[in-house]
Amino acid sequence: MSERPAVLTAPGHEPHAGDGKEHEDVALHVHDVSRYYAGTKGRGHALDGVNLDVDCGEFVCVVGPSGCGKSTLLDILAGHQQPDHGEVLAHGEIVSGPNRRRMVVFQEHALFPWLNVIENVSFGLRLAGHHANAANHIAQEWLERVHLGNVATARIHELSGGMKQRVALARALSLDPEVLLMDEPFAALDAQTRDHLHAEVQQLWQDTGKTIVFVTHNVREAVVLGDRVVVMAANPGRLRAVVNVPLARPRLLEDPEVVALARVVGQYLRDGTALDGEVFDATPRDEAPPAALPGMS
Amino acid sequence: MTTTRTEDRLPGVADPLEERVIASPTWISRTISTAVPPLVAGIVGLLVWQLLASRPGTSLTGPVETFRTLVALTFNGDLATNVGRTLLLMLVGFTGSAVSGVLIGLLLGSNSLLDRGLSPYLVGLQSLPSAVWIPLAVLVGGTNVSSVIAVTVLGAIPSIAIGTRDAVHGIPPLIVRAARTLGARGPIMMRQVIIPASLPGIVDGLQHGWAFAFRSLIAAELILGTGIGAFLGAAKQENRVDKVLSVVIAILIVGLVVDRLGFARARRALRRRRGITISGDLL
Numbered sequence: 263m264s265e266r267p268a269v270l271t272a273p274g275h276e277p278h279a280g281d282g283k284e285h286e287d288v289a290l291h292v293h294d295v296s297r298y299y300a301g302t303k304g305r306g307h308a309l310d311g312v313n314l315d316v317d318c319g320e321f322v323c324v325v326g327p328s329g330c331g332k333s334t335l336l337d338i339l340a341g342h343q344q345p346d347h348g349e350v351l352a353h354g355e356i357v358s359g360p361n362r363r364r365m366v367v368f369q370e371h372a373l374f375p376w377l378n379v380i381e382n383v384s385f386g387l388r389l390a391g392h393h394a395n396a397a398n399h400i401a402q403e404w405l406e407r408v409h410l411g412n413v414a415t416a417r418i419h420e421l422s423g424g425m426k427q428r429v430a431l432a433r434a435l436s437l438d439p440e441v442l443l444m445d446e447p448f449a450a451l452d453a454q455t456r457d458h459l460h461a462e463v464q465q466l467w468q469d470t471g472k473t474i475v476f477v478t479h480n481v482r483e484a485v486v487l488g489d490r491v492v493v494m495a496a497n498p499g500r501l502r503a504v505v506n507v508p509l510a511r512p513r514l515l516e517d518p519e520v521v522a523l524a525r526v527v528g529q530y531l532r533d534g535t536a537l538d539g540e541v542f543d544a545t546p547r548d549e550a551p552p553a554a555l556p557g558m559s
Numbered sequence: 560m561t562t563t564r565t566e567d568r569l570p571g572v573a574d575p576l577e578e579r580v581i582a583s584p585t586w587i588s589r590t591i592s593t594a595v596p597p598l599v600a601g602i603v604g605l606l607v608w609q610l611l612a613s614r615p616g617t618s619l620t621g622p623v624e625t626f627r628t629l630v631a632l633t634f635n636g637d638l639a640t641n642v643g644r645t646l647l648l649m650l651v652g653f654t655g656s657a658v659s660g661v662l663i664g665l666l667l668g669s670n671s672l673l674d675r676g677l678s679p680y681l682v683g684l685q686s687l688p689s690a691v692w693i694p695l696a697v698l699v700g701g702t703n704v705s706s707v708i709a710v711t712v713l714g715a716i717p718s719i720a721i722g723t724r725d726a727v728h729g730i731p732p733l734i735v736r737a738a739r740t741l742g743a744r745g746p747i748m749m750r751q752v753i754i755p756a757s758l759p760g761i762v763d764g765l766q767h768g769w770a771f772a773f774r775s776l777i778a779a780e781l782i783l784g785t786g787i788g789a790f791l792g793a794a795k796q797e798n799r800v801d802k803v804l805s806v807v808i809a810i811l812i813v814g815l816v817v818d819r820l821g822f823a824r825a826r827r828a829l830r831r832r833r834g835i836t837i838s839g840d841l842l
Contacts, residue, residue, distance in 0.1 A: 342736055360739045372737035375833040376755040385751070386741035419834020437741070 289441055289473035290316040290339060294348035297334055297499075307498030308334045311348070314492060314501065318440075321467055321474045323488030325481055325531060331499025332477045336445050339475060340366045353440060362390060365434035369446040371426035373418045373433070380405060380414035383433045390437060404432040408462065424455035428462070435470065444476045448483070457515065460486050464512050481531060482524040486513045493530045503530040620801040629805040637790070638809055645776065645786035646813070648704065652711030653772045657765055660716045664723020664764065669753060674724065681717050689714030689775035693782050707779040714775025715768040722764020726757035759829045766822040773814060 292314040299306035309331040316322050326332045337343040338350055341360040350357040352364060360366075373382050383401035384392075392400065405411050408428040418426065427447055434442060448456045464487065467474055478484050484491045488507050495502040505527050509519050605622050612621035620628075632638040667674040667681075692713050696706035730753065738752040754761075780788020787806060794802035 340740065342739070360736075362740075362742050364740075366737070366740050368733055368737065370733060372731075372733040374734065374738075374752070374756070375835075376758065389742040389747065417832060417834065433741070 287318055288315050288351075289318045289320070289353060290314070290475065291351040291354075292316075292335075292339070292348070293351070295335070295338060295345040295350060296347040297331065297338065297343065298346050307331075309338075309345070310498035310500045312499070312501055316441075316473060316475060318473055319471045321476065321487060321489045322492060323476045323478060323484035323490070324492045324494060325478055325484045325527060326494030326499070326502075327496050327531065328479065329499070330494040330496035332494050333445055334499065335494075336366070336443050336475065336477050339441075340364055340443050342366075362386070362437050363439050364441040364443055365437055365439040367427070367430050367434050367442065367444045367447045369449055371418075371423075371430045373426060373429055375418050378415050378417055379410065379421070379429055382418065382429055383436050386433060386437045400436050401432070404436040405429070407435075407466070408432045422455070423451050424459060427451065427459065431463070431466070435466065435472070439472070441473045441475065444474065446478055447476075449479070456483070460515065461512055463487060468511065481527045482515050482520060485509075485520050485524045485527060486515055486517075491527050493527060505530065618800055620804060625801045625804045625808070628799075628801040629808055632802070632805055633809075638805070641787045641790040642809060642813060645780060645788070648707055648711065648780075648786060649773060649776055652708045652776060653715065653769060655708065655712040656715035656719055656768055656772055659712070660719025660764070660768060661723050661761060663716065663720040664761070665727060665749065665753065667720065667724040668727025668757070669749065678721075678724070681720055685717035685721060687717075689771065690778045690782075692775075693779055696779070697783070702783055704785065707776065707783055707785060710779040711772050711776040715772035718771050719764045719768035722767060723757065723761050726760020726764065727753060729760055730756045759826065759833070759835070762822065762825050762829060766818070766826070769817065769822065770814075773810075777810065 292312055295309055295312045296307060297309040299308050312331075312335060314322075324332045324335065334343065338345050339352075339357065341357045341364065344358070352361070357364075374385065377385065380398060380401050383404055384394075384397040387397035387400055388394065402411065402414060405414055408431055410425060410428050410432065413421065413425065418429070421429065430447070448459055451459065460483070463474075463476075466472075474487075476484070476487055481491075485505075485507055491505040491507060492501060493503040493505065494500065505523070507523060509517070509523070513520050608622050611617070612619045629638075663677075663681075667678060689710060692710045693706075696709050700706040700709060734756055735748075735752065738748060743752050776786075777788050777791075780786045781792055782788070784792060787810060791803060791806045794806060
């Protein structure tokens with residue numbers, strides 16, 4: 263925890279960390295969070311001094327090599343793990359455990375195989391105090407929003423991978439959380455299904471205005487989805503750079519601007535020296551394309 | 560809100576329901592393929608039995624003679640009364656061991672301190688032949704039905720408890736984390752997540768427990784003199800090998816019927832609903 267990478271922000275973005283700004287616009291405030299590997303007594307850092315603010319309604323993607331602690335960070339945001347040092351505030355309150363206001367969509371679908379599709383979606387609604395009828399009604403509505411209204415009574419194992427992740431998405435969003443945390447949710451899907459889901463997630467995000475933190479190892483996916491892309495480095499896990507993505511939506515994986523910006527992010531990802539906390543801001547777009555950056559080959 | 564499973568799917572979305580349909584054989588060929596292997600094995604078994612019984616000087620009775628006795632015993636009601644009495648005891652004893660074994664297993668599975676403290680003893684008890692409880696049951700409880708039931712319960716609890724505990728330990732951690740995120744805690748977590756998630760494993764444990772309970776019960780009956788056990792003892796006193804073998808066959812049939820109609824069906828239904836059936840040869 264020697265150097266603490268400050269998160270700089272681009273012009274037009276007010277810096278949040280430690281500037282005494284009111285909490286109301288900040289959905290997630292990650293302050294100097296460190297987490298050790300189990301059993302290393304503080305020697306091995308899964309995360310080392312991570313600072314990050316996520317605004318309300320913002321779509322932030324986190325990319326990094328395996329072992330950089332990006333899933334650990336998401337776990338901490340969800341409340342499934344506690345940081346060994348530092349703190350996480352969600353809407354001004356310290357995160358001390360899992361909460362319905364921060365829903366997680368996991369890499370594998372994590373649906374309940376003993377329930378059918380609509381029962382999976384209404385599970386959380388029932389626990390949140392909705393009566394059976396109301397819960398079913400909301401669940402059906404959300405299934406229709408993810409285009410699965412016609413498989414409500416199917417069993418989970420009868421669905422394809424993409425359909426399962428849609429159900430998981432509906433299950434999370436039906437509870438109307440403030441924050442949606444997504445841990446490589448599309449990593450196991452085929453390319454075509456992933457394209458569909460990228461479009462759907464962008465649409466859902468624009469319709470609902472949720473704050474989303476989306477962890478992925480796929481740089482282009484991060485650029486397609488995120489307002490900002492947080493680049494992490496491994497050993498120890500820390501923030502390396504934050505890249506703003508000012509591209510118009512909806513974006514596609516093969517858009518030239520997406521490809522160009524993804525190359526920049528990839529550069530930060532690979533070239534780990536002396537870039538800690540640096541911010542690359544691609545606005546305004548009529549300037550030199552990102553591909554012309556120094557250090558690019 | 561009316562929904563259909565296979566019809567009206569989204570265009571462009573893979574439909575695994577349809578892909579998964581494998582050309583299914585007609586019911587006749589299916590019946591033949593399920594009935595022939597056990598039939599052949601049975602005939603081979605009978606032939607071996609006949610061979611063993613026709614050795615000179617043996618007191619073993621052959622299949623024909625034995626089945627004649629079995630039919631006679633079945634129709635004169637002797638066997639039915641005793642089988643009925645045994646099954647009644649079995650019902651009481653197994654229910655007791657199932658309820659307590661599953662409860663113990665759920666506790667051990669969801670509390671690591673209890674698990675570490677008690678599981679070694681449970682594993683020890685599991686390898687203990689349940690016949691060793693019989694003298695204790697007689698000395699403490701007397702020669703009566705409650706002692707027989709106690710032996711049955713004690714014989715089955717360890718395997719049911721261990722099976723249930725293992726089933727809880729086998730729940731994917733992601734399922735538990737998802738449930739926690741969705742707001743499940745404490746008793747709700749137990750009732751709505753842990754129990755349904757581990758149900759296939761619990762049923763496996765109950766199936767083993769049934770076998771253990773049945774063995775314990777017959778052993779206790781043999782010594783304490785009730786039901787089939789008593790009948791078996793009497794046949795031995797009379798030197799009637801055909802009677803003893805008839806009882807063995809009757810016990811086998813009862814076990815088979817309970818397994819096929821009860822446990823095997825429950826297992827298959829549970830697994831099919833969750834898509835974890837395996838069919839065909841593995842090797």
